[in-house]
Amino acid sequence: MASLAGVTLAGCDSQASDTEDTKDVAHIRIAAAANMSDVLPPIIEAYQQRQAQADIAVTDIDVTYASSGKLYAQIEAGAPYDVFLSANQDFPAKLAATHVGTAPFSYTRGQLALYSITQPLGAPTANTVPALYRTTTPLKITLANGKLAPYGAAAAHYLQQASQGASLPKNVQTIQAENIGQAFQYTHSGSVDYGFVALSQLVATKTPKSAYTVLPVAGYPALLQDGIVLSDKPAAQGFARHLQSAEAQDILTRSGYLPVSDAQ
Structure with a gap:
């Protein structure tokens, strides 16, 4: 506490x-x-x-x-x-x-953001998520448990919309975090390649804008x-x-x- x-x-x-x-x-x-x-x-x-x-x-x-x-x-x-x-x-x-x-x-x-410190090509973009369904590169992504964490539910909704009915390839592993704080820790430490996090966490830690993108609010239910x-x-x-x-x-x-x- x-x-x-x-x-x-x-x-x-x-x-x-x-x-x-x-x-x-x-x-x-x-x-x-x-x-x-x-x-x-x-x-x-x-x-x-x-x-x-x-x-x-x-x-x-x-x-x-x-x-x-x-x-x-x-x-x-x-x-x-x-x-x-x-x-x-x-x-x-x-x-x-x-x-x-x-x-x-x-x-x-x-607000929901997509964050990465492991990808060398600059900030992830709104097109990064759809690209995950086509990649052959081994990747890990994390989002909070949608049953307990509203930000996780929003991230799951965004993923579902981006998939257009497809499933993530076997080379892309999803890591479930207990809450949005843990999702941020996994991503910030480099344990995963991408993380769905709260924009406020990135603002608080003064994360460079080159490491994340703010996802369009139209892509998930209002938080x-x-x-x-x-x-x-x-x-x-x-x-x-x-x-x-x-x-x-x-x-x-x-x-x-x-x-x-x-x-x-």
Whole structure:
């Protein structure tokens, strides 16, 4: 679990109970899709700085990053998260049906990119994927598990559209990653030749544009990302509002995401 601000432990004396209750309300746990691991920390930092400048209690925030499907399963099993930031709309919609009084909110739209550091002929292009179905060169490609990771499902859809009904040749091996973070690691380390990754990961790591191409958004379902508040803590509601603010949206845009309105 990535902790952006440590939890203050209350003492054992009789005067600690009120303080402990206050601290608990101002402490939230966020379950966030793996693609948010680079952009969420600066959003949280900006939020906490704004609270400090306004001379109000700074919210302690713990974040767990994983595939959206894995986090959804943890929440269904009773994991005590206060906010869930998914990489799709489906998982928050399912949780809304069981968490009375809460409604999902869209906070950003992701972009898919094709990335490679092993191919010597420059950046992959939108024509690279169709060419994979004709190549005789041994290659490895990776994408996240589409059942758990929305970015993986988008990549699988893009592959299917590009194949025009064909199957990948035996010399092209598909490596399934657990989530988009692992797909990026496989590609960034050179363990695979091509990887379907989130554009935000490439922006965060300052990857040269010669190593990737942003895939056309018309080639896969819109990667609209929804969040949902799962507890009645005011701090959770407060952070959800901040995530939809102009300040947070500007950080998301600069990090390779699209405005939600672009899908409408």
